[in-house]
Amino acid sequence: MGIPDSNIIQQCKKGNRKAQFVLYKWCFSLLMPICLRYRNNQQDAGSNLNEGFFKILDNLHKYPEHVPLEAWVKRIMINHLIDDFRKNKKYKDLTENMEPSQFEILADSVDFNLAEEEMEAEELRLMISNLPPMSAQVFNLYALDGYQHKEIATLLNISEGTSKWHLNNARTRLAQQIEQRLAKSKNVKYG
Numbered sequence: 001m002g003i004p005d006s007n008i009i010q011q012c013k014k015g016n017r018k019a020q021f022v023l024y025k026w027c028f029s030l031l032m033p034i035c036l037r038y039r040n041n042q043q044d045a046g047s048n049l050n051e052g053f054f055k056i057l058d059n060l061h062k063y064p065e066h067v068p069l070e071a072w073v074k075r076i077m078i079n080h081l082i083d084d085f086r087k088n089k090k091y092k093d094l095t096e097n098m099e100p101s102q103f104e105i106l107a108d109s110v111d112f113n114l115a116e117e118e119m120e121a122e123e124l125r126l127m128i129s130n131l132p133p134m135s136a137q138v139f140n141l142y143a144l145d146g147y148q149h150k151e152i153a154t155l156l157n158i159s160e161g162t163s164k165w166h167l168n169n170a171r172t173r174l175a176q177q178i179e180q181r182l183a184k185s186k187n188v189k190y191g
Contacts, residue, residue, distance in 0.1 A: 002026075003069055013060050020057060027053055030070060031077045037140050038081040040129045052080040078145055082155045085137055127177045131170050138163050139170035 004023050011019030028049065035045035035052070056076050063072055128136055137156060141147040142163075147155070149163040156163070 006065070009060065009063065009069070012057065023056075024053055027056065027073055031073065034074065034077055034145075035081065036125060037128065037144060038078075038085070038137070048081055048084055049077070051084070052077040055080050074145075078141070079155075082137070082141075085133070086157065123181070127174055128170075130177065131173055134158075135166040135170040135173070138166035139174075142167050143170075 004019075004026055008019045008022050012023050031049055031052065032045065035049045036042070039045040039048055056073050059076065063069070128139060131139065134156070138152055141152045141155070142149070149160045149167075152158075152163040153160045158166075
């Protein structure tokens with residue numbers, strides 16, 4: 001389905017349910033993969049997608065037409081997911097004040113080219129979902145959505161140093177998971 005045209009957007013602003021459904025179908029295929037990256041299960045992801053879509057509809061009158069619609073709806077959804085994460089955060093992360101000098105160094109032993117060839121996108125999504133919640137959020141924002149540490153720090157109410165620590169923590173843990181997956185793969189092939 002192609003990007004909704006300006007007529008669909010105008011009809012959505014007027015409350016036309018058919019136009020809103022067209023926009024929803026387009027948004028669903030674009031935004032559900034993002035929601036799945038930030039939530040561990042389909043039900044939570046779907047719930048967040050619906051809540052985020054209502055925010056998109058509520059703010060459609062603010063949509064600057066010179067900005068690509070795809071970028072605008074992604075930004076609203078990511079902001080919604082971050083707000084939801086902060087709202088539902090059950091515990092305060094103990095590493096909030098950690099400084100960059102305390103970072104672990106990412107192991108060089110992982111052959112990322114081999115891992116990339118053998119790994120499916122779903123496996124990577126599952127690996128990310130196994131990360132500690134704050135590290136997963138930071139990794140998604142930085143590595144997948146292109147945010148900078150300063151922006152992440154503001155969004156998640158943490159310091160830039162803590163954001164960098166969480167990114168490094170996520171990378172280290174992902175490298176360990178990839179090493180384990182490669183070891184299993186070699187055992188199956190040659191064992």
